[in-house]
Amino acid sequence: MSPFEALYGKSYRTPLCWSEVRERVLLGPEIIDETTQNVQVIKSNLKAAQDRQKSLADRHTTDRVYKVGNWVFLKLSQWRGVVRFGKKGKLSPTFIRPYQITERVGEVACRLALPSKLAKLHNVFHECMLHHYVADPLHVIPPQPLEINPDLTYDKEPVTMLDWKKKVLRNKTVRLVKVLWRNHSVEKAT
Known part of the structure; x- marks a missing residue:
């Protein structure tokens, strides 16, 4: 069956035969008037559906306001199989x-202040590629002293x-x- 028939439970009829089969025969201006009315009903239903979808989509969007001096995370485009920052694929x-x-x-x-490591990237990004960074003192990990041998x-x-x-x-x-070693993080435990 067609998608229309699966959705509405009846077969689709062309604008030339809006009425049931063998119900009546429309000729002349009557078919034009009925077709125009049906098209108006379809347009109003489509407009109502579009408004409903827009209101649902607008609930999840926020206005982003970025100012000079703000700190933001940079979003990477997900390319399959490309190794970035030590991880590959969905990781x-x-x-x-x-x-x-x-x-x-x-x-x-x-325009972002990128480090020299990312000098090959263009430093201007669209706002959809950025995400606000909220500074938290707990995010900063203090360095631990490391005793280095003469060699x-x-x-x-x-x-x-x-x-x-x-x-x-x-x-x-x-x-x-699995052992946690001194001067290493939990991720580097072996």
Whole structure:
């Protein structure tokens, strides 16, 4: 069946036969008047549906106001298979670290102060690619002192065991332990 028939439960009729089959025969100006009335009803129904969809969409939108000096996250476009910032595919970050807005370019574009590492990128972005950064003192991680040996290496010392499990092989069972090392974050535990 057609999508119209699946949605409304009856088959679609062309403007030439709005009435039921064998009900009556329209000739002359009567068919034009009836077709015009039906077109007006369809237009009003479409307008009502569009207004309803717009009101639902407008509930989720906010007006973004970015000023010079604000800090914003930069949104990356999600390209499949492109490695960005150490992650690939769907594990790649959506937004990257906060950058400061240096100037407004037009009504909907901002110039960001990008580091030299991102010098190949154009530094003007549309507002839809930005997200407000709310500064929080808890976001700043204080650096920990690192004791470096004369040969420019440092000693790895285990701090704690984060997790353990037993891996069963064919003939034996091996115990695996996840260790948190000093001067490393939880993500770098091995």
